[in-house]
Amino acid sequence: HVAVSWDRQQLRLYWNGVLTAAAPYTGPYTAPNGPLRIGFADAGIGSLQLQVAEWIAYPTNLPPEVIAAHALSAVPGPIAIRDTSRQSSAGWGDGWKSATEAAAVGNWREAEKQWSALSEEASAPANIRALARFASAVAKKQRSATGQAIQTWASLSQDPSVPQLLRLNSAAMCVINRRGIIWAVSTPELYETLLQSADWSPEERQTLLLAAGQAALQNGDPATARQRFEDALKLAGLPADLMWDLRLRLAHCLRAEKQWEAARTAYRKIADDAQAPAPVRSLSLLAWASTYEQAAQWTEAAQAYRQISQSSILHPVHRWEAEELAREMERLAQGLPRRDPNWHRTPAPALPRPGLELHVAPDGNDSNQGTANVPLASLEGARNRIREIKKTGLPAGGITVWVHGGVYSMPQTLELTEEDSGTSDSPIIFRAVENETPVFTGGVTLSGFQPVRDANILKRLPEVARDKVLQVDLRANRIEDLGSLGPRGFGLAGYPTHPWVDVYFNDQPGTLARWPNEGFVNIKGLASAAGDSGQGKPGTWTVEGRPLTWDSSNEIWMYGYWRYLWAGTTIRVASIDRNSGRLTTAGGSNYGFAEGMPYYFFNVLEELDQPGEWYLDRSSGILYVYPPENTSQLRVTLPVLSKPFIRMKNTSFVRFVKLTFECGRAEGVVIDGGTDVALLGCRILRLGTNGVVILGGTKHVVMGCDIGSVGAGGIRLAGGDEKTLTPSEHVVENCHIWDFTRVDRNYAPAVHVDGVGSVIRHNLFHDSPHHGIRLEGFEHLVELNEVHSVVYESDDQSGIDMFGNPASRGNILRWNFWHHIGSGRDVAGQAGIRLDDMISGVTVYGNVFYRSAGGHFGGLQIHGGKDNWADNNLFIACKASVSFSAWNEARWVESVRNWLENARRRGLDVSRPPLSEKYPELLRLEENANRNFILRSLVISCGEFAIRDPGVNVFFDNYAAEGDVGFVDPYRRQFALNPDSAVFRWFAFRPIPFEEIGPYPSPERATWPIEHKVSPNYVAE
16 A cells, blocks of 8 residues: 655655655645556556556545555455545544654654554554554664564564554565575574465565575574575576575585585585686685684694685685685684784884983973983974084984973974984984873963953843853963964865864863854755856855844854755855845855755854853954853963974974874974874874874874864875875874864865875774765775764765775775764765775775664765675674665766876876786776675674665675674674674674774873763764
């Protein structure tokens, strides 16, 4: 029973009386211009083939409870028989309507709660209670609790008191046919019972046999599972991919039965079959070796893995895996823990015993010699002293500058050049004295706060704030440079970018007075359009309420997502006409403006109305603050340094160890060129732009650092030569980066990587309205990182993002933990990993995705790319595991050709060495559009597996289950699998070294332990 309703505000789709979809539509009614056909399909294209028993049109919008009653009165059959005695909704109509309204706005959890309550309401008719149970299962399915939904539908399908239509549909809902995976999330008994019916189509019977086999395997009955898979193999018309997948599963059943020799024979038979798909042969050979591991024959397992690691049958990813597993088995054979964490850790840069030592202290003087007794006063003084010393030669072992604890004012940038370099054996080291904390600040702690007494200012302040706001004269605090507001946001977060003035209350960033205080308002009554060539012209639209009371002669600014939810920028208000209520911007946005898009105002004195807000009147030099509540000792700091704390140009072999740089308007550290500069255990906090910028050079290291509360990104690094594939060998490791993109709001990630051959490893990134990592170029390794609480405001983004380069090769995303990623926006979506616009050839291996799929994205989103290899990944409680946005062939070919031509113009030719030799597949880049490889996925309690699959992706050896499958501690998000987990009996899933993910304690860590929580800004779906 299908119904569609429209109340001139919202279109709704009902299935068997239950709302399943809703969308706003306030436009005009579409008048018919021809006959209406129901179930018509022109040559089988454009619609479903339907047999329609009855069709009714009503001139008014029917309420949800009436539609539910209609659905229950329909009887399936060749002729519909309707009970026309209108069923009364007394006693249940209000509850049904309330649940439906919750569903209509996407609140499926509340809808489920209300339908579940109605299903137990004794005063409601029995058929309504049954329909409410059915509806609660729909709500469960909508919020991705598929296993729970199937349990409800299974119960309904076996209940003779339930109306026939509901029983039939409930049974059908238990048959989940998903390409590339067997979705068995109910009991073996249910599937065996369903198989007894003769009403199933051949395709449905195939699905049930597969589900019955998989359910038996997961229930510890591999013999029955093997029988059901063999039954499925006998069916006519099996797709070739499914046939090979079943043969692999049959071998897995022997593995689960511990029939080791039989399993090995079955695996080798597949691996040696030249007719088998290459991924299946590779997986089978790995599984063959893994049987020795499962049998705890460690020495034999090591030998088997070593043997196959050289086999041409193995995919390159599997050859690397076999080599690592051989090492793991050798350790187990010696009685050691399976893995050595140092395998995937970068050795810290050396800090040799220095040939000469200098000292810097807060009470020093730069005219001193810099000894412990007569220290220098600044890093600049130390640099100058080192230059003098080097005139007679650099001492063997280098020079260490010991920096004593205390606060150092830093009014200008420390500039280092090539002459300030050390050597590999004799580096220059600026290092905190053990157990002391030197802090270099670019800010001023303000004094002289007073209540506001200026009548004109008091009049503009909100009444509730007038006796709470304080003011301070910045010029009386010797601050002359008050900075300026300027353009920030999409495409503007690079280096250099516009310095940003903030105010910090006890080291916490305040909020520049804004309206609304939280969230956004929306463009209404737009009268402008995008300019030519993507450049927006000034926009004009209607504003109401509070903006009409402001003094718009002052610099009022806005931040908005003006046309797309992934492209936000700041724009100044040119004028607000109080009479007409029309606002005009002082400039345009990258893509123009669009009706209904979100924005907010900031730098508005009249909105200084809540604790933690501030406003700076640059004409008078007066800062107004509304102090935070419950602050007995308030310290207010204003950054004044408008340039980087440290800037190096072609400097090499320099170390900064355990130093803190905080409170600046611009960057923390800029490294331009040079070799082997290291930031070890430093803290870079409260900045207006980027924390660290690395421009070229080689072997620069940022290790163990804390970077937090930055207006732009954490670290931007580029290096290497894409034309020669020469790696930069830059490393970002063991770092904690949080509260980034605070000003720009988009495209300023924790780490932005470009070039060739950088390593991003063992880091923790969290709390950002946009993405966590941006990756561009070739042969980067991103492994063992934890990323969470990102993309909580915008859309069409992810924990890590790659974009627009179909030739990019050698990039590996391995063993990362992506969790709590979502904003609730559903124009596009939010993912853990997003391979956007043609990105191809990426290895996505061993990642853990937990609650990292929002909108229309899965945990892994692939948009228009090909030959991406997703293998051995774990998806938990995701709306969908994998999603695709396919391109048609014409678009793909045209885009690839255009990209290649543009690349050739800048000197990058994939048809010539080294790219053509190392990656010969680039010569066939136009072929096999949209084909990606999704292998060995473990899908736990997810709503869907692969959505929008265009039918050309390759799926093998993927498994779905519900609940705890042997995790160490799922309630504390410890998703390592216990060694005795049943998963390892189901298939050759490699253990993910979950305990190694994220930062680790080391002498180079700035702080330990690290505390972090999931952001309240995360929006669950």
